Structure formats: C-alpha cells, structure tokens
Amino acid sequence: MDRRVKKSRQALFDAFTKLMVEHPFQKLSIAMVTKEADVNRGTFYLHFKDKFELREQCIDMHLTQLMTSCAGGIKEEFTSKKAMLTTFDYLNDNAAFYKVMLTGEDNTFFRKRMEEILKVGLSDFIESKTIKDPIDKEIMIQATISAGAGLIEWWLTTKTDLEPSYLVERFWGIINVER
Template identity: 45%
Template sequence: MARRIQKSRQAIIDAFMRLMSEKEFESITINQIAVEANVNRGTVYLHFDDKYDLREQCIAAQINQLLRHCMSGDHLVHLPSKTALLHTFEYLEQHASFYSIMLKSKGSTVFRNQMETMFGESLSEYLDSINLDKEMDRDITVQFLTSATVGILEWWIIRSMPYPPSVMVEQFWNLLNRGVEGHEHLSLGSR
C-alpha cells in the first residue's frame, strides 16, 4: 500500500478511536470521522464500507496483533501457558486505551464476542493438539476456559488495571489449575 494511502487509512482509524472515546458508536457518523481525520467522505469510503466495517477492521487488527504478540517466540501455539498469559496482560496494558474504549462502549458485545471467538479458536487448536482427558468434553472445556479468560481480561481493563500483569497471571493461573486439577491430560504446566 502506498505511503499516502496508508497514512489516510491510519488517520481515519485514529479519528474513529478518538470519537469512540468521546461518544457512543451509534451516534458517530462518517462525516464526523472524515472531519476528525481531515479527509473527505470519499476517502473514508475508499478504505471502509461503512462505520461498522471500520469498527470490525479495527477490532480484527487489534486482536490479530494481540495474538501475534502473545504467541511470539512459539511457532506452535501452546495455550494456555503462563508465558502466553503474561504476554497477553502486558500487551493489553500497553494498548489499554483501545481495549478500554471498546469494552466500555455500549457496543462492547461486538468486541467481546470477537475476543471470545479468537481465544476459543486458539484454545480449540491447542486442545486438538493434545490428548484431552476422555472425562472432559472438549466443547465445554473450550467454553469454560474462553469465558474465564475473556471475563478476567474484561474485568481487569474496565477497572483500570488495579493489579500489575504479573499478579493477574499468578492469580488467574492458580484458579485455572484448581479448575482442572486431577486431569493430567490438560495439565497447564508452567510455560
């Protein structure tokens, strides 16, 4: 993508995020985004179908960056691991503005659902790569761990990160291990 086109696209995304921090998503218009980004409406439509597409692309880009960052160092995804959790909490801390805006807005269910989908898919891939204890249903395990992970991340972000990432990881890790204790095939280890 040419530098000028990329600059325009980033200006639109930045403008959208500024507007999201000030008002509810439903009240934001393409005109407002264009004015805030200092581009014309047509430029916004060159990059995005509408404001819903803009929101979806922003969310997808952030979640993909989160996944890439949190899984760096491992070519194979080894979820859940302490290292991956620590990388996740640290990444969220560094990008708190975006995640806080998305989780505190009225349309937060869209963002939360995408996070759950992303974590669920990663966890499913992991469970497919191990020999899950036959007493544990794969779908229930994925749902439980996904809900727990997204729920604790959401709680932490909405409350302005009252604990450092290392404390969150230790507490969450201990809770996860208690929940699967006795099921050696889903051992969470100490990665």
C-alpha cells in the same frame, strides 16, 4: 499491500480508536475521524462505506492483533505464559478502547468476535495439555475460555490498575491446577 493503503487505514483505525474513548460512537462524524487521522476526507471513502464499516474493521483489526499476540509466542518453548503476558499487555495498552467496546451499547458484535478469538487462542494452549478424553478436553476448553473472558472483562471494566503480570500469574495458577 501498498504502503500508502496500509498507512491510511492505520491512521483511520488509530483515530477511531482514540475518538471512541472520548465520544460516543453516535456522535462521531467522518469529518472528525479524518481530521484526527490527518487524511483527506475523500480518502475515507476509498476504504470504507461509512463509519459503521470503519468500526467493524477496526474491531477486527484489534482482535486480530489480540489473536496474534496470543499465538505469536507459541512456537518458542515455555512461552505460553510469556505469550499470555504479551496478550495482557496489549489489552492493558488499549484498555480504554476495549472498555468502551465491552460496555458500550452496540457491544454484541464485539463480544461475539472476542470470544471467537479467545477460543482460538486458548484452544491451542489446551491442546498442549494431555487430556485424553475429548469430552473432558472440551470441558476444559469451555471452562478456560469463560474464566479468561470473565477475568478480562472484570479487569478492563473495573480497572483497578492491576499489573498485567500479576493477572497472568494468577490466571496461570488457576488454569494449571493439578486435577
């Protein structure tokens, strides 16, 4: 993709992410976003139809990054835990945005997409476990997803300033209990 396209889109995503933390979505204007992004207003329309499309694509961008940070380290050995830490670090860095997206009014789209992503990320992890029975494996996956999603949501919304590493340590312990 052309460098310029990447930069413009990224600038708009960054601006949207920042502004969403400070203002309700409904109050955001395209002019506001383009000003923050330091791009011409016309440039916006080269990439998005309206602010709803921007939001959708911005969410997708975030969740794709989240997924990448999950799957990214899998190749290396003993990195599942490390990959998980990377993920939690990413979440932590964008905590304000995720919190808004999780607790805001129009959060259905976000929650659904987030669970899909989580499923992909955690399934890979579960695969590595040698659970023979397919039903048992599915149960394990579902339980882990729910646990992960719930933990993340609790963490981001209550925001007790818990260190990502601490969270990972506990979560790791929970999902790796010998059964």
